[in-house]
Amino acid sequence: MKKDKTTPxxxxxxxxxxxANDPQEVALYQKEQRRADVAQKVYDLRDQAGISRKKLADLAGVDEAVIEDIEEANYEGDFLSMASRINNALQGNNEEGKRKTGRALF
Structure with missing residues (x-):
């Protein structure tokens, strides 16, 4: 049986x-692809840490809806800044990027 390659x-x-033929569309596509990659990474790190969205939101000092929006690449604010803040929370860092006194999540 021939493997279906319709989707790709x-x-x-x-x-x-x-x-492909519109530089503005290419730039927008690349930006959205980066957002999707970051969103997947945030989800993967949270999943590896074994914590809920609520717990991560508490650690990052944000609303749980922000975590959901970031993980779905739908966050409307400064996406990369918020993703960095969430990453710091996952790594056990404070907002300035300095290690907290408690142990890191992983």
Whole structure:
């Protein structure tokens, strides 16, 4: 049986047709791809730490909805700054990037 490659081919077709020839669209696509990569990394780190969104929100000093929005790449604020703040919380650092006295989560 032939393996179905429709999805990757369809994605490539759409990229080539609607994005590839427009530098602004390419830049927007790349920005959104970076956001998606960061979102996945935040989720993966939280999952590896074995903590809930609520617990991470408490550690980062933000609302749980912010964690959800970051993990879904839907955060409307300064995405990278907030992701960095969340990463610091996951690593056991304070907002200035200095190690807290408590032990790191992992």
């Amino acid at each position: 081919d369809a994605f490539q077709w759409a990229y080539d047709k609607f994005i």
